[in-house]
Amino acid sequence: MSSAPLHNSTTTGTHTIQSLPKSHVFTSKLPADPRFPTPESSAAAPRASLGPRQVKEAVFTYVAPTPPGNTPQILAVSPLALKTLNLSSSVADDSTFLSLVSGAPTGFESTHYPWAQCYGGWQFGQWAGQLGDGRAISLFEAIPRQEERPEERYEIQLKGSGMTPYSRFADGKAVLRSSIREFVVSEYLHAIGIPTTRALALTLRTGETAVRERVEPTAVVTRFAESWIRIGTFDLLRFRGDRERLRALTDYVLEEVLKLPRAVEVNGGEGKEEENRYWRMYKEIVRRNAETVAKWQVYGFMNGVLNTDNTSVLGLSLDFGPFAFMDNFDPSYTPNHDDHLLRYSYKNQPTIIWWNLVRLGEDLAELFASENPDDPEFMANGFSDAPESKIQALITKAEALIQQAGDLYKSAFLEEYQKVFRRRLGLKDGKEDDMDKFFPDLLTILESGSLDFHHFFRTLATTPLFSTSISALTAALLGPDSVPKEVANQLKSWLSTQYLPRLRESQYPSASSDDSITPEQEVALSDELKKWNPKFVPRSWVLDEVIKKCEKAEKDGEWEAGKRVLEEVMRMVERPGEENWDGIDEARAERWCGIVPKEGRAAQCSCSS
């Protein structure tokens, strides 16, 4: 994900939905709900007997989507997703595709029966018990390039296609409003190079409604990820003391999700020792999450509900409820209306992801602190029968390892944060005081001037930095809102004494101080910077506008109007770094990329979706 993501060229693939190679490794390797241990037993059971209920000694339950009552409408298909899944651009013309993305039977269930995952989670710092896929159902795994990359698998999942044993007190539905938000942002994060779960299609379940903030139309997002396993999947098994299933899940994640070798010898040569594989796995999950949260921070993205059930073992951005991109820079901003303690605010995201990773460390502690995790006695009983002194020693060891993982988290975060931040600024090398002075000085200016986070970076990318006077550059970067004079002065000083000299040295190391930077060099630099500083950002107010148009289209039965606006927004999502986009309403595109209307800034959203 490190090369020029904003200018991905989309060529779609070759498969139809039928020819797409499929598997169901998840259900073949992990323990099914003992009450319905086979697809046949689930299919034959009266629907109500599946639940909702507590499901123990299992990682999933076989359950099929609820078919739509009316003819569904595909509102959008993501071109980037077609490319990833190697699907032909005409895939949506196929009636099986319509069945698939709306929750109707496809025939694939005879070989790959759908399932819902069982997981729990820590929500807002409290143990929430069993949660699980209450409105998500996985259909199969797709292997888009079976010949060249047989190990690349994506679990295809519907969100909003009906109840499962994990629906608890709710209806298994997702409303159009939140489905549009998830559909757009998943693909946008991918386009800007941030690891994320993905979205293939957005389908309206015509004539179906759900009561949330009001009576709202419902939709299904067809989404996909290499894995939907969350920290909460481990939390629940540990909480229940289900050692056997916890180990099965851990081995599955190690081998099938992270694809780490079971045995690795460290220290090379004689006297080598084998590193505990669960410890290796934990470190990998820690590293991936550190890198993802670092990217969120540099791109001003906030998830809004970072509970352990929303924290992926692959470090994917996951679960898009009240997410937002930063408007005016304010580190204390949380997009979550109900987050009164600012637990999930911008500034707290790195700490909270680490908090979640400590929960995972506790889930895995027994496994990674053990000297011999494959000892049959340990496999059966863990340390239950060990003498107290041994248990104490193991606890001490596990605590030390989690602390060690904390150091790893910090260094992986800092490394990625600086790398991506510098890239946004066009700087090729780091300096020792970057984290103590260079970045904080800039962020302090953004905060005290309440500057628009994304416009600041885009303006840097589009202004000729060496042929524009410092005053004019400062004015452009400050934007149209009034800003205190001292902030303007601080920005001038940061530009002239810190940033521009450094950028010049980094970009043109052989130029002497008298050499001027040519217009061609300015253009090349601008092109480079545009790659990492998108013009289009799906901010809350833009999404609200898209949602309004789609809801109106739904109300009037004018599906085409809804499809058109989604197609336009997805073109911008696909190539957010472009200056303009073919075939779309230019005035609207400029407005969406322009000044954020005052009433649309720093919006907050509830979790109801």
Ligand SMILES: Nc1ncnc2c1ncn2[C@@H]1O[C@H](COP(=O)(O)OP(=O)(O)OP(=O)(O)O)[C@@H](O)[C@H]1O
């Ligand atoms: N309408 C609903 N029907 C059934 N279960 C629901 C519904 N809304 C939320 N849940 C369940 O409540 C829990 C928390 O919801 P949350 O909104 O975080 O997840 P989600 O958005 O539904 O799912 P995901 O994390 O897979 O994107 C999850 O277990 C989820 O499945």
